[in-house]
Amino acid sequence: MIFRRLLLHPQRLSNSSIFYRRFLTDVNLVKNLSSPSKDYDALIIVATELDQIKEYVHNSVTKDLQKFSQLNKKFNKELTLMINDNVPGKRLIYTPTGKIHRDYDDVRRFTDAASAGMKKALSLGAKAPLIASFGSKQYQQAHLVSLLSALDTTYVPLQVREDKPEKKNKVERLGVFIGQPSLDNNYNEKLINYARAIEMGRVVARDIGGADPERMAPPRVAEYVQDLFNKSSDVKINIIKDKNEFENNFPLFAAVNRAANNIDRHQGRLIFLEYQGQGEIDSTLLLVGKGVTYDTGGLDIKTGGAMTSMSYDKCGAANVAGFFKILSELKPKQFKAIGVMAVARNNCGEESYATDEILKSRAGVRIRVGNTDAEGRLVIADPLCYMKELAVKEVNPQLFTMATLTGHVVRSYGDNYTAVMDNGPARANRIAQKLQTLGEEIGDPFEISTIRREDFDFINDKSEVTDLLQCNRRPSNATDRGHQYPAAFLARASGLDKHGCDSEKPLNYTHLDIAGSAGKLPNMPTARPIPALCQMFIADRVL
Structure with a gap:
């Protein structure tokens, strides 16, 4: 463990x-x-x-x-x-x-x-x-x-x-x-305390997400998070930095981290957080956040000024830390949460992973790299697999990935909206619809996208050698269904496709693409969708 x-x-x-x-x-x-x-x-x-x-x-x-x-x-x-x-x-x-x-x-x-x-x-x-x-x-x-x-x-x-x-x-x-x-004399006090806690979490998310790529290089993200929870008895923290452990247990993450691993200040970190409230647990949230502290594109390097704002590619992981800060403040009962911040830098160098390279995921899926600038899905796929392994043993589990994953989602929905996508079990439980409704109420809006069979067909590798194609050669915003098929990739690469509606152990899984809603320079990160997640998982327990 x-x-x-x-x-x-x-x-x-x-x-x-x-x-x-x-x-x-x-x-x-x-x-x-x-x-x-x-x-x-x-x-x-x-x-x-x-x-x-x-x-x-x-x-x-x-x-x-x-x-x-x-x-x-x-x-x-x-x-x-x-x-x-x-x-x-x-x-x-x-x-x-x-x-x-x-x-x-x-x-x-x-x-x-x-x-x-x-x-x-x-x-x-x-x-x-x-x-x-x-x-x-x-x-x-x-x-x-x-x-x-x-x-x-x-x-x-x-x-x-x-x-x-x-x-x-x-x-x-x-x-x-x-x-x-208010009928409850204490409700307004509780509302202020709730809002104050959310802002504490948003401060953490903005601090990590908005700091420059050296101030919040992976080791320094880990230091910030450890300092944040060092005196908290409610949030357990574990930080993995060992290259061999990455290669053995999180090989896709290790591939992206490879080019940065020879530079001490850029070496990747996997930061694990766990909160367990008092009482008998009735719900478990498992949250994986993409934390690419700077995305050069790797060997498929970004050109024409496209690296601007790529220090914000860590906002998914930043939001995970922020959410756990809120848990440590509000201490909701009968609720458990496990988070992973997958923090790495997508460097370009002699050790970079390469297009056409074949990787094997933690779930045993063989993957051909199609574009090194699609590193985010590789960074979070193995941590998602790990969370899947935990989820089958947890009470009422709900899995989420949160990532600034595609330019396509910005092209589809603009700068102010988070795209939410359910797998089959989550769709049956209307998770996306519930999140959209709660987000609408609190000014944290979502657009619902659907993962369809064409998305799974798209990622099937056409060769005999591998199971999946990580990405095509074109930018996501120039690709049909460019933000939906990466969600299908995450399900397949992590083995979550084995826990669909037709399985003995179906698992709810929801992917959040926050590339539009997270914010971009010169503005500070928005820390969205932290408020909506709080409405979904915390509000009824503390208000």
Whole structure:
């Protein structure tokens, strides 16, 4: 069992990486808006219309905003900034959602409004803003969405925190007012704690995913993760770095890692995480994340500036670490999770794996390499096989892979959507549909794709020598079904195809292609779809 072998690393991160844990303990519920508070220095109101706020704010606030609305015909479409003596810091920011009932509107109207309000407050110099969310009956999670959006604007990149300590924080505290009564007196407190934990996880994901390829080279990813969970009794961690173990137990991963293995600071790591909540386990999540810290394309090298943003090719693994950070904070009961961060660098050099090379996977499947720039599926296929071996012994297992895998998914769905694909058992249980519904509610949207017989036909190698073709010679975005057939490859290469609907032990497996939704330079990673995964596996256990 891999978790028996714990390899420790002596190096630790600087205290600047701990900052967010401190700040995020100072997000507090405010129960009264009618008088100014000395604890805060700006009031941000997120609402769909002025009538929502009347009974909660000082009457001068409503009166001033109503007067201004008569002078500005775009009042309900754009942010309003005013001076008012009866709000914290005299800074009043009204940020409307605009219309929310049209066919194409969704809960992200609240994301946009909260983000705009927070950015304005920060630009004015506010260090302790108070955000007031008034939600909507149509969008049940609007308060949570607004709060997550507000927290998102406070993120400071890891390398800024480390290199420029004077800029390590944007805010000192955040107040939250929720303008909606709750039957549970403690619900709003629990909601804030839940949002705070999600943001802690997103900070981890952005730190790892967004740092440059040297700051988050594989060994340093391992150091960061170990530092993160070093004092946690809830998350077990094991790090494999031995070349022989890669070659014997994770040969596809070893092939990609080969060119980087001679450079100490680029050597690959497999990072295993495990969480087990209190009580009798009723559900198990097994999560594999692609963590290619930099993708040169290998011998099929990327040209024409196509390497830009390839340091974000590690966002799948970064999200795995982020999700486990959330588990360590919220400690959901009767829930178990096992994660693998497959962290490697796809270098180009004399030791690189090559097109036409024949590899044998952990599952015993013989694979012909078609393109070294399709390294991601090789990096995660063997860890997925390992997880499959664990899953058959777990309670109610659900397997996921999460990867910035194809350009085709961006061409198909654009930059803002995660593609979700189920195998047969997962499709029968409507996992993709459930995830899409939950994501829609929280502003973390998905598009559902289907793995079909043509995808399995495509990866069948036409020679007598091997079983599978890893990839064709064309880019995925120029290939029919360019993001669906890699999911079929993962199922075949890992042996999960032996656990379909027709098997004695069917296993739910869902692949998430986050190449579009993960983000790209110059913006920071989005840490999606962490919020949707939290809604699916954690929310009902802690709210």
